[in-house]
Amino acid sequence: MIDAPSSTWFTASPHWYWLIVVYFVLGALAGGTYFLSAMIDLTGRSSDRRLARLGYYITLPLLLVIGVVLIVDLSRPDRFWHLFIENHTLRPMFKYWVPMSTGSWAVPLFGFFATLSFVATIAEHHRPHWRFARRLRPPALLGTLVAVLGAILALHVTGYTGVMLSVLNRPVWSDTPLFGMLFIVSAVTMSAALLALGARWLRWQSPAVAALNRIWMWLLVVQILVLVALFISLGPAVRGWLNVWGIVLAIGITIGIVLPLIAFRRRRPQGKGGLSVAAALVLAGGFLVRTAIVFVPVVNAP
Amino acid sequence: MAEAMGFFTDPTVCIGCKACEVACKQWNQLPALDDARKTLSGDSYDNTRKLDGTHWRHVKFIEQIDEDRRDGRWTMLSDVCKHCVQAGCLEVCPTNAIIRTEFDTVVIQSDTCNGCKACIAACPFGVIDINPVSNTAQKCTLCYDRLQAGMEPACSQACPTDSIVFGPVRELKERAARRVDQLHAAGEKRAVLYGADEKMLGGLNAFFLLVDRPEVYGLPPDPKMPSRHLVPGTLFTMLGALIVGLVSIFNFRDRRADEAGRD
Numbered sequence: 001m002i003d004a005p006s007s008t009w010f011t012a013s014p015h016w017y018w019l020i021v022v023y024f025v026l027g028a029l030a031g032g033t034y035f036l037s038a039m040i041d042l043t044g045r046s047s048d049r050r051l052a053r054l055g056y057y058i059t060l061p062l063l064l065v066i067g068v069v070l071i072v073d074l075s076r077p078d079r080f081w082h083l084f085i086e087n088h089t090l091r092p093m094f095k096y097w098v099p100m101s102t103g104s105w106a107v108p109l110f111g112f113f114a115t116l117s118f119v120a121t122i123a124e125h126h127r128p129h130w131r132f133a134r135r136l137r138p139p140a141l142l143g144t145l146v147a148v149l150g151a152i153l154a155l156h157v158t159g160y161t162g163v164m165l166s167v168l169n170r171p172v173w174s175d176t177p178l179f180g181m182l183f184i185v186s187a188v189t190m191s192a193a194l195l196a197l198g199a200r201w202l203r204w205q206s207p208a209v210a211a212l213n214r215i216w217m218w219l220l221v222v223q224i225l226v227l228v229a230l231f232i233s234l235g236p237a238v239r240g241w242l243n244v245w246g247i248v249l250a251i252g253i254t255i256g257i258v259l260p261l262i263a264f265r266r267r268r269p270q271g272k273g274g275l276s277v278a279a280a281l282v283l284a285g286g287f288l289v290r291t292a293i294v295f296v297p298v299v300n301a302p
Numbered sequence: 303m304a305e306a307m308g309f310f311t312d313p314t315v316c317i318g319c320k321a322c323e324v325a326c327k328q329w330n331q332l333p334a335l336d337d338a339r340k341t342l343s344g345d346s347y348d349n350t351r352k353l354d355g356t357h358w359r360h361v362k363f364i365e366q367i368d369e370d371r372r373d374g375r376w377t378m379l380s381d382v383c384k385h386c387v388q389a390g391c392l393e394v395c396p397t398n399a400i401i402r403t404e405f406d407t408v409v410i411q412s413d414t415c416n417g418c419k420a421c422i423a424a425c426p427f428g429v430i431d432i433n434p435v436s437n438t439a440q441k442c443t444l445c446y447d448r449l450q451a452g453m454e455p456a457c458s459q460a461c462p463t464d465s466i467v468f469g470p471v472r473e474l475k476e477r478a479a480r481r482v483d484q485l486h487a488a489g490e491k492r493a494v495l496y497g498a499d500e501k502m503l504g505g506l507n508a509f510f511l512l513v514d515r516p517e518v519y520g521l522p523p524d525p526k527m528p529s530r531h532l533v534p535g536t537l538f539t540m541l542g543a544l545i546v547g548l549v550s551i552f553n554f555r556d557r558r559a560d561e562a563g564r565d
Contacts, residue, residue, distance in 0.1 A: 002515075002517045002518065003517075004517065004522075007426060007522035007523065007524050007525055007526055008526075009522075010426065010427060010428055010520065010521065010522035010525070011423060011424075011425060011426060011427070011428045012352075012354075012422050012423070012425065012428035012429075012430065012431060013422070013423070014419035014420065014422040014423040015419055015422070015432070016419065016423075035546070035550075036550065039547075039550045039551065039554055040554060043551060043554040043555060044554060074416050074417045074418055075416070075417020075418075075419065075432050075437040075438065075439075076415070076416045076417045076437050076438060077416075079397075079414075079415075079416035079417075080416060082397040082399070082414060082415075082416045083396055083397060083416065083418070086397070086398055086414075087397075087413070087414050088411075088414065093396070093397060093398060095396060095398075097393075097529065097532060098393070098394055098395075098396050098420075099532075100394070100396040100418060100420050101396040104396060155543045155546070155547075159539040159542060159543060160539075162535070162539060163531075163532070163535040163536055163539055164420075166531040166532075166535040167394065167424075167528045167529055167530075167531050167532050167535065168394070168420065168423040168424055168528055169390060169423055169424050169425070169426055169526070169528040170423045173423075174528060174531060176531075177531040177534035177535035177538055178535075178538055179535070180535045180536065180538060180539030180542065181538040181539050181541060181542035182542075183539075183542075184539055184542035184543055184546060185542050185545065185546055188546040188549075188550070208554070211553040211554050212553075214553045215549055215550055215553045218549045218553070219545075219546060219549055222545055222546075222549070226542070297423075
């Protein structure tokens with residue numbers, strides 16, 4: 001403690017462990033898959049709608065799991081509604097300057113838009129006579145509105161968690177303002193890899209799948225830049241990584257960023273298997289990076 | 303609003319009797335749980351170890367013994383919530399469970415807290431933790447109930463050496479300044495006040511006299527508000543959103559070009 005590199009070393013642990021890791025990973029995938037699906041819908045052609053449909057089908061179940069995880073992680077789950085309504089006054093509870101408060105509202109709001117897109121997808125796929133529901137997806141005007149608002153909320157859900165870490169005073173977390181940026185970039189990277197893997201599993205081939213592979217490759221390069229900036233911005237607090245979680249982070253970066261980039265560069269024109277392995281590594285690496293970030297303050301406690 | 307009330311803690315007269323800890327536990331009916339620990343800490347006479355949800359006062363024992371063991375100093379400091387004027391815990395609480403009282407103290411309303419634990423991490427001093435009985439975050443209330451009844455907090459009333467002094471913060475600062483002068487005159491030139499001025503989180507309503515670096519007492523030398531990264535963190539995140547948006551748009555547009563070429 002005498003030679004602590006930062007004042008954050010004097011703070012206490014909020015006891016956020018595996019449930020938070022699960023939330024960070026599933027939240028990233030839920031937000032990222034919706035965002036990419038909306039982008040496919042907003043920029044694409046009818047032949048790609050099944051790929052966007054896959055994304056919408058993934059998003060909603062993940063959000064349902066996230067809701068349960070977030071409530072269970074509270075020490076008093078029976079009071080989860082205090083995040084939305086002030087219990088003494090019964091007025092709406094919202095603090096725009098508190099990421100946890102904005103996130104508490106963003107998750108169910110995002111869930112609302114994800115549900116609309118989910119219903120629209122079901123209507124298009126299985127219930128063609130649900131005419132109004134089909135209008136909830138682009139190119140219908142209402143569907144375009146749903147996709148745009150949903151995509152904005154999806155990005156908020158993927159990014160606010162990182163901002164929340166930066167404003168919680170814990171070692172490493174609060175020694176840089178860049179975790180939000182890292183989380184939003186890695187969330188879309190992981191989600192592009194997940195959708196590409198799903199398309200591969202379903203044996204779908206289209207320019208949109210190739211675009212997804214290019215997206216995760218480009219975003220891995222961005223992630224490297226963000227990570228370099230993050231380490232520089234940590235200053236003396238970078239010492240906080242000199243422990244087992246630093247090793248986990250290094251492994252996560254190696255298998256989740258470096259190896260997939262090498263695989264992408266060495267891919268054969270018709271060889272899809274290598275890209276699938278690379279996409280799976282992106283997901284595994286993303287999980288390890290988030291795990292290391294959640295746990296790193298614990299070993300730097302006083 | 304009533305006058306700001308607080309504590310001035312002077313470790314130079316603390317004898318480590320822990321009467322403050324006992325009085326705090328007794329008045330606030332805090333359980334004698336110790337996280338089911340069955341071993342002694344091995345850290346001098348300190349077996350409380352830290353402030354948490356059931357220990358709202360904690361007497362730290364600091365042993366500074368020379369390597370040749372010819373000389374040494376044994377210092378005690380009764381640590382407590384600082385009731386910061388700019389309180390990080392209050393700032394991040396998403397349920398308004400943490401309030402500022404009419405005495406300018408910071409109190410967690412146990413019936414509102416849902417145990418999200420954000421305040422635990424946000425406190426620059428590591429004061430707050432979950433009380434395993436109520437399953438809510440808890441800390442020193444500066445005996446809000448006693449203050450409302452015109453009484454002195456239990457810990458300062460129990461302190462036999464006036465190491466913990468309770469009163470209006472303005473008067474405490476004058477008293478603390480006189481004590482520092484007294485120590486300087488007696489040759490203890492290292493005596494300084496910690497948190498008495500507004501530079502530290504707008505001022506700590508529970509402030510300390512230290513005769514060594516803050517880190518020696520387990521106190522951060524420059525505690526910061528958790529919100530310091532809010533604006534830059536948000537801006538960088540928006541930049542990240544812009545980047546993923548552009549990367550997605552360019553690649554999906556490339557797809558349309560591919561298709562057009564193929565058609």
